[in-house]
Amino acid sequence: MKASRAKVKVMPRQEDEGEIARLMKDVLGKLGEDPGREGLRHTPVRAEKALKFLTSGYQMDVDKVVNGALFTVKYDEMVIVKDIEFFSLCEHHLLPFYGKVDVAYLPRDKVIGLSKIPRIVDMFARRLQLQERLTQQIAQTIQDVIDPLGVGVIAHARHFCMMMRGVEKQHSGAITSAMLGAFRTHKETRDEFLSLVSHGSPLF
Numbered sequence: 442m443k444a445s446r447a448k449v450k451v452m453p454r455q456e457d458e459g460e461i462a463r464l465m466k467d468v469l470g471k472l473g474e475d476p477g478r479e480g481l482r483h484t485p486v487r488a489e490k491a492l493k494f495l496t497s498g499y500q501m502d503v504d505k506v507v508n509g510a511l512f513t514v515k516y517d518e519m520v521i522v523k524d525i526e527f528f529s530l531c532e533h534h535l536l537p538f539y540g541k542v543d544v545a546y547l548p549r550d551k552v553i554g555l556s557k558i559p560r561i562v563d564m565f566a567r568r569l570q571l572q573e574r575l576t577q578q579i580a581q582t583i584q585d586v587i588d589p590l591g592v593g594v595i596a597h598a599r600h601f602c603m604m605m606r607g608v609e610k611q612h613s614g615a616i617t618s619a620m621l622g623a624f625r626t627h628k629e630t631r632d633e634f635l636s637l638v639s640h641g642s643p644l645f
């Protein structure tokens with residue numbers, strides 16, 4: 442009994458240790474840590490799982506996410522989904538950035554299930570990203586899927602690479618926007634969107 446318990450203790454957890462976990466063990470060593478110490482023993486496997494989840498957007502595609510939730514309607518007012526939380530990883534430092542996205546579109550003859558919009562946000566947020574590209578991809582995907590008269594997307598985010606490194610500007614945030622179709626060409630449409638989503642200080 443005692444012997445088998447000791448054996449379990451020294452057995453490396455090979456069964457769920459993937460290639461990333463093995464590399465992560467090397468990274469811990471290179472950082473001057475002892476990957477074998479108790480608190481870090483399972484860290485490489487956990488880190489692999491976390492990284493795979495945080496980049497799981499690569500395994501998703503628009504068709505699966507939207508899953509046919511498109512409806513033909515006679516509705517020509519702006520549709521807005523506000524304050525969609527997202528968490529992403531900056532592709533320059535592999536550090537998190539997180540925030541909120543506001544999405545709006547002006548239907549032509551189709552709408553998309555409202556719950557699908559946060560899922561589109563997640564699909565692109567769970568990748569290595571730039572906030573600018575994330576914003577653009579969300580807008581372009583909605584444009585491609587329902588061919589609306591226009592799409593507007595605004596993202597507010599805080600970046601750990603700005604907050605934790607170097608200048609350590611704790612309160613620095615970034616705002617990006619993507620305006621397509623009527624949101625780009627019609628000031629009234631854009632202003633309506635901005636007035637409906639404007640929050641004084643959303644996150645910061």
Ligand SMILES: [Zn+2]
Nearest residue numbers: 531533534602
């Ligand atoms: Zn960064």
